Amino acid sequence: MNEVCFKNLDKKNPASFATYESTGGYKVWRKILNGELTPEDILAELKASGLRGRGGAGFPTGLKWSFMPRNQEGQKYVVCNSDEGEPGTCHDRDILRYNPHSVIEGMAIAGYVMNATVGYNYIRGEFMEPYYRFEEALKDAYDAGLLGKDIQGSKVSFDLYTHLGAGAYICGEETALLESLEGKKGQPRFKPPFPANVGLYGKPTTINNTETFANVPEILTRGGKWFADLGVENSGGTKCFSVTGNVKNPANFEVPMGTPFSKLLELAGGLKEGRTLKAVIPGGSSTPLLTADTAMNMTMDYDSIANAGSMLGAGSVIIMDDTTCMVKTLTRLAHFYYDESCGQCTPCREGTGWLYRVLQRILDGNGKNEDLDLLISVGEKISGNTICALGDAAATPVESFIRHFRHEFEYYIKHGRSIVESEGQLIKEEAIV
């Protein structure tokens, strides 16, 4: 456990420059500055590592980096997505707090590979503590002469800045993030063109997730194969999982890909006394919900979760026990997407409100029998028809919640109250513990 991104977690000052260096940090970067590593070497290692983007979509990082027109004239940018806002997800925050230098080094390496001399780390506006930690690390890196222009006479330049958001989940979507970084509303751009061609300020840009960057130095230190072997086929390395919800000890765990779900549940202390597992969202609120049985039989890697009918997503495992009211939970998620829709494109702007209102109507005891089919059909009309994936993300939970727990919804519509409450399982005091 905790072999890559969180490997210094047990050290006294995990975030400090000294700790990072003492465990081999900046070695790769210094090699680059000494001219001992070529971009091609690095890309080869990355491809061998099987590292896939940790921001949710799981796109192979080495391949993504190779899309950048590195020999094209003019400014190019590297951007780190630390906007972490997907409900259930909070491991990037800990990477920034406890291992900021790995992100800095990872971004610098990316800059070198793609011939991009400027990087921005977009940190969500609420993450003030991580922001201060990251800024401190940045200062130390500059002071150590590891960043800047023509670093140590190597002709390699890389300047890194932080940018702070101001509260908008959609800025996690990479093109919305670019808009936001340009000082505009965070409204996603349509693609094509892709950021690798037209990105920040219209220049070629690569965007990766915090955890993705944090993996890079260690991969290059210990080799792509080493990393790949930590995990399983198609899912190289380790992955940080945030395990939250109805478990005894919600926490972040970095475990090898392919770790059984049951093991992860155990790490989080298991369920509370007397409770049974009802459902699991394995990858953050936008990934389909799984029932207990299915979840207990899967392992935590891209393929296994996909086979189970969901997605690894951002590695945000939300555990629901038998006290959970599915109607209320789905309504809360629907409210989230309704609240966070950027408002730009029609299906999402209008559809998320529709979904939320119908669900709230059910929750208020005014549901109608046709509402469930209506919800499914509205979801279908949003899916695939929007500019960005937020629309799909809003429709996904609706479909999977209703598919797996239709009876709970029907019960609610019929009786005007939750099946869970009726069975006397929700005990207020206990929920507050």
Place this chain on the structure above:
Amino acid sequence: MISDQAKKEIDFWVTKYPEGRQSSAVMQALTIVQNENGGSLTGELIQEVADHLQMPTISVQEVATFYENYNHKPVGKHIIRFCHNISCMLNGSDELISYLEEKLEVKTGEVSKDGLVSVKKVECLGACVGGPMCQIGDQYHEHLTPSKLDNILDNLK
């Protein structure tokens, strides 16, 4: 009026972006100006930020109304931003929010009578393993219970 100090801070942010791209600093500029103005923005301040960054005023207004963290009405001295999203909810955030509302005699979205606090329900703050949680100022308060909350509130001045 934006103070000189605030302008200096804004100009520091401007240096992070390429020349002519000073509008990239607008979010921070609004944050800085809002902090200086007791936690909320006004039309005049938005106009001033626009002038300072040489942006069309409506573009600044767009930004100021798009992002959650800007306030357009006066707020309490402290804003308690309580997460009510799924992971926190599963761990009792709704009940804690009700507890808070009763204790402070204030509804979410409003300012307490003494002007000391505003309470807001917000979406996921990215501290799900610590839920239920809230943010006050720069600080996150995690694993909240009624008594922990009492303690925090008692220390707010």
Place this chain on the structure above:
Amino acid sequence: MSEIEFEIDGKLVTANQGDSIISIADREGIDVPRFCYHKKLSVAANCRMCLVDVEGVPKAQPACSTPVASGMKIHTRNDKAKSAQKAVMEFLLINHPLDCPICDQGGECELQDVAMEYGTDVSKFNLGKRIVADKGIGALIQTDMTRCIHCTRCVRFGAEVAGIVEMGGTGRGEGVKIEPFLTEGIQSELSGNMIDVCPVGALTSKPFRYEARTWQMNAVETIARHDLVGSNIYTQTYRGRVKRVVARDNELVNETWISDRDRFSYEGLNHESRALHPKIKKNNKWQETSWEVALDFAISGLKKNTQNADQLGVLASKNSTLEEYYLMQKLARGFGSDNIDYRLDKADLSIGNTMLSNITLAEMESTDHALIVNSYLRLEQPMINHRIRKATLNGASVNTINNKKFDFNYQTDLEILSSPQKTLLMLQSILKSLHERTKTTVPKYLSKLTVDDSQNKIADDLIAAERPVIILGEHVNSNISSSDIASIISEIAALANAKIANLSLNGNSLSAEKVGFKPSNNGKNAISMFTENTKAFLLMDVDFNYDFIDSKLAADTFNNDDVFVISLNSFEDEITLMNSDVILPLAGFYESSGTHINFDGVAQSFSASVKGPGDSKPGWKIIKVLADILELNGFEYTDSTQVADDALSMSSANNNDLVENNIKETDDSKVAVHWQYSPYAIDGITRKAKALQETPIGKMNDAFISLATAKELKLSEGDLYHGVPVSINETVAEGCVFVHTYQSRKG
């Protein structure tokens, strides 16, 4: 660019790499529904209405933002495409009120049209609609933002075409509101185009409100003639009145846009001061009468007052039609008078500035450098300015030489301030610099001049450019050296290989020039007529308050008891009544057929959209009858097109003789006044168009003076200068008062 081949709805077609599916569909006549896409605006792809099926791609793709690719198979109306489109339609109707019967867009609403196609069952949503409280955006545009579908066409229009970012989308999600920051009214001179681009009834014409339903109206193709572009428009009429004006596409002239002036000036036609019946003044009392009586009265008055033909003066405004100018001058010359002029507002009539333009409107947008002299181009010639703006977006640079700095909607490089009395000298220095730089002989008269850095830069920029243009604007008209200025500009242009755009010949001046509507031999001009014993005047569409460069001098003459004044006029306000002896009610803009010659030299003819109110008659007919009564030959016209044919077959009487260049001693000890009308006070009809007057542009009323000049004149901020409030401003040239106002010229 490489051609690629692909299939759309089963048809094999070719296109260029990068073309969007929608543009090809449009070309092929395939109707893909759309709301946010507009051919003249950037692609936003936000409405999602244009979703089509591309074989092999799992999701439906927006036709507006998806580039075609070789071998693609596109289906715009198969089940997948249709169901995606229908889904979007359903979402759009969630929050769109179904109040078509009371909506001004009803009948011409893109949303209504598309919705019809999908039948009435589209909305299963029944949870109440969003109501948007909107703030209003001024006198021209009626907002009803509850109807807005967030396509952002208006926002993009502002940012991309108007060049003034005023509208935006505030808030987010379902709460997004399209609105401006300020509510005092949109500042742009092109704002009305937002009405045309809005696909629904969220932005409609405010003056048109409650006037008629769109399907009740007739649309007549016609030409706007407030400026020398001659934008193509439709007048939409109902029960004999013009109810609305909208743009008509003509890529070479106005593309798809028109200025607010062209769109809203028609309101002036319905002004309460319209002259409806012939009137004669007997014993200082006005009486309404028949045409017959009035015409006889006019002719006998004219004959009685002129011992010889040379005592007749004939004047017209710069907005008359080609036909009116032609017949007026023919009448005057047939009668024996060469005292003819339309240049009422020009200070320098000795020779006059008739410098020819040698660039077309469309070419303007591919210029790479413009030097703007004496013009607030944006307000003066909005559509020409738009071409220059497009040029700047492609990298063209702009320098200006003006009395005052102005707000252009593009970046300017060097802005030189120069008072009217120093402008000639300034240009001569630039000419000298050009001679030095091109190593051509500096003419003797320039030898003593000094050249400063900024003048050198102007010269350098002209030389460095590949396709430079020099634009001379309207402000030169009140300059007593305007012909010299024009001739120096011709020389500069020749040396720098620059094109010339002479915009000082505004309105329909090119028609007047075409038929020689000014003295040709020894005739008196618009100034000397007032000083040299003119006893009878025939006036066409003249505003006594506004039109004359020296209105006091003009009024003194007209008011003289032994001067007989025949006014052909659409309005009879107090001053017209005071100064005239006969009023012959004239059909106004859109009420008469005619011809306008535009900047490109294109004669654009139009027919009447409506009949003039009351007894008013088209100008060409009135003049023809006057000529008949005078028993003049050659007026056997039955149709205005015959007049136009004759007028256009005249050989151009352009007397472009240039004066010997010399350094004139200009008296710069005195402060010069430049009285510049707001764009909505430039002719009779605009001045009477109410809504235009209520806009920020219409309300312009400032006498701008620099602090030093103000001190010299003992004026301070807020004092009145000839009735106009003084505004101390350091962007005005020293030694100059720049009065920008809707008020009539004084001082």
